[in-house]
Amino acid sequence: DGKARYLPCEGMPVGLFEQPHFAEKTLLLPERFVLTFFSDGILEVVEAQGVIAREQLLLQRLQTAPDSIDAVVDALALNELVEAPDDIAVLLISR
Numbered sequence: 379d380g381k382a383r384y385l386p387c388e389g390m391p392v393g394l395f396e397q398p399h400f401a402e403k404t405l406l407l408p409e410r411f412v413l414t415f416f417s418d419g420i421l422e423v424v425e426a427q428g429v430i431a432r433e434q435l436l437l438q439r440l441q442t443a444p445d446s447i448d449a450v451v452d453a454l455a456l457n458e459l460v461e462a463p464d465d466i467a468v469l470l471i472s473r
């Protein structure tokens with residue numbers, strides 16, 4: 379529907395716990411969609427104060443539903459970074 383939004387679920391960080399518990403969720407996707415996943419390092423480079431404001435800025439910049447890694451890099455100005463305090467991983471799944 380042309381809007382970026384977070385998936386309505388919660389969970390534990392991957393790789394931090396020896397015995398993590400993860401819940402399975404099902405999501406019906408529209409004919410055309412883009413799922414964009416980030417590691418937490420993305421929150422270190424988004425220029426806003428506080429986690430909530432950073433998350434909102436991510437949503438705002440991804441409203442155009444970039445459907446390639448290059449488009450995500452451009453939307454978030456990641457190519458302008460000289461240095462990042464944490465790694466940034468991005469995964470796109472689209473149809």
